[in-house]
Amino acid sequence: MHQLDREAPVYIAGHRGLVGSALWRHLEANGFTNLVGWSSSELDLRDRAAVHERVRALRPAVVIDAAARVGGILANHTYPAEFLSENLQIQVNLMDAAVAAEVPRLLFLGSSCIYPKFAEQPIREDSLLTGALEPTNDAYAIAKIAGIMQVQAIRRQYGLPYISAMPTNLYGPGDNFHPRNSHVLPALIRRFHEAKESGAASVTCWGTGTPKREFLHVDDLAAACLHLLEHYDDPQTINIGTGVDQTIAEIAEMTAAAVDYQGDIEWDTSKPDGTPRKLLDVSRIKATGWKPQIDLQTGLSDTYRWFLQHASEVRG
Ligand SMILES: NC(=O)C1=CN([C@@H]2O[C@H](COP(=O)(O)OP(=O)(O)OC[C@H]3O[C@@H](n4cnc5c(N)ncnc54)[C@H](OP(=O)(O)O)[C@@H]3O)[C@@H](O)[C@H]2O)C=CC1
Numbered sequence: 615m616h617q618l619d620r621e622a623p624v625y626i627a628g629h630r631g632l633v634g635s636a637l638w639r640h641l642e643a644n645g646f647t648n649l650v651g652w653s654s655s656e657l658d659l660r661d662r663a664a665v666h667e668r669v670r671a672l673r674p675a676v677v678i679d680a681a682a683r684v685g686g687i688l689a690n691h692t693y694p695a696e697f698l699s700e701n702l703q704i705q706v707n708l709m710d711a712a713v714a715a716e717v718p719r720l721l722f723l724g725s726s727c728i729y730p731k732f733a734e735q736p737i738r739e740d741s742l743l744t745g746a747l748e749p750t751n752d753a754y755a756i757a758k759i760a761g762i763m764q765v766q767a768i769r770r771q772y773g774l775p776y777i778s779a780m781p782t783n784l785y786g787p788g789d790n791f792h793p794r795n796s797h798v799l800p801a802l803i804r805r806f807h808e809a810k811e812s813g814a815a816s817v818t819c820w821g822t823g824t825p826k827r828e829f830l831h832v833d834d835l836a837a838a839c840l841h842l843l844e845h846y847d848d849p850q851t852i853n854i855g856t857g858v859d860q861t862i863a864e865i866a867e868m869t870a871a872a873v874d875y876q877g878d879i880e881w882d883t884s885k886p887d888g889t890p891r892k893l894l895d896v897s898r899i900k901a902t903g904w905k906p907q908i909d910l911q912t913g914l915s916d917t918y919r920w921f922l923q924h925a926s927e928v929r930g
């Protein structure tokens with residue numbers, strides 16, 4: 615593979631989200647001068663005709679699909695119909711439009727929840743479709759698996775070097791801090807912060823605290839995406855993660871420390887735990903020369919600082 619042209623148009627779908635905004639920052643810092651993004655109100659990616667028209671008119675050199683209906687365990691569990699339907703529509707429209715406009719390079723982003731609930735740990739890419747999915751996010755996972763298949767089908771049929779990558783759980787500036795619909799880290803940053811402010815004696819977290827999760831800072835993810843666009847060309851999807859995980863109880867302790875909340879932590883076991891563990895095997899991406907730079911403690915403190923500085927504009 616070769617260096618991307620820094621002056622050619624790069625379309626970042628979902629450029630206002632956690633991942634898309636990090637991609638924008640990273641590409642800009644790496645000399646890209648022609649980044650393009652439309653918000654969902656400017657271009658609803660479920661609108662097939664509009665997507666075809668925009669992509670045909672722009673003829674980007676690269677499309678990065680960071681647009682999706684995204685949420686934490688409870689949002690996935692509560693709205694499976696939307697998570698399936700909206701994600702299928704967004705990715706099918708984008709990829710079909712890219713093929714029709716002969717876009718030469720595309721990166722599709724999925725998620726580590728595509729792998730079987732009881733996959734052997736750490737999870738290798740070839741575990742895909744070897745077992746049943748975790749029920750709290752099976753609808754979302756099936757949409758993402760369809761995306762991987764579409765990338766492979768396009769490569770086979772049209773010979774275009776499109777790729778897909780599967781990030782582990784992400785966090786960082788620009789995250790969604792909604793109290794119910796977000797992922798665990800932003801939810802806990804907000805909850806511990808509010809408890810500290812109000813002087814609450816305890817904070818309640820969801821589930822048993824025993825599941826394990828792996829967290830990657832979104833700036834590391836953005837660097838990995840550019841690295842893959844310049845160094846990876848294979849039909850098989852590739853994992854992006856740290857190769858290290860913690861229990862949710864440990865994560866809650868770390869978040870409380872980052873926020874400086876001194877009270878107790880309690881557990882609401884009526885809330886779902888989700889998959890017991892999903893640690894990615896990251897040997898393939900490491901072999902291409904990429905590795906994460908931001909450790910979880912530093913990343914958590916930075917994210918909390920960002921949350922405080924952007925209190926009036928945080929999502930959720
Ligand atoms: N967050 C995580 O922990 C992980 C995320 N990922 C993947 O990374 C990608 C990005 O996720 P993330 O940044 O966290 O999600 P966010 O919710 O932060 O951002 C998603 C973006 O998608 C856009 N979008 C959603 N629906 C539409 C639509 N109908 N038309 C146009 N744009 C739309 C939104 O645009 P707007 O703001 O303009 O409405 C939003 O900016 C997803 O594919 C996700 O699966 C993978 C692993 C973990």
Ligand SMILES: C[C@H]1O[C@H](OP(=O)(O)OP(=O)(O)OC[C@H]2O[C@@H](n3cnc4c(=O)[nH]c(N)nc43)[C@H](O)[C@@H]2O)[C@@H](O)[C@@H](O)C1=O
Nearest residue numbers: 685686687725727751796797798801819820821886887888
């Ligand atoms: C990225 C990934 O994200 C989702 O899967 P998940 O890994 O289960 O993500 P989560 O961050 O929501 O939860 C992780 C763990 O943390 C526990 N937990 C404690 N307290 C809170 C809490 O307050 N909020 C949340 N959300 N979780 C909490 C929670 O019970 C669970 O055990 C899917 O959308 C999936 O589709 C996907 O791709």
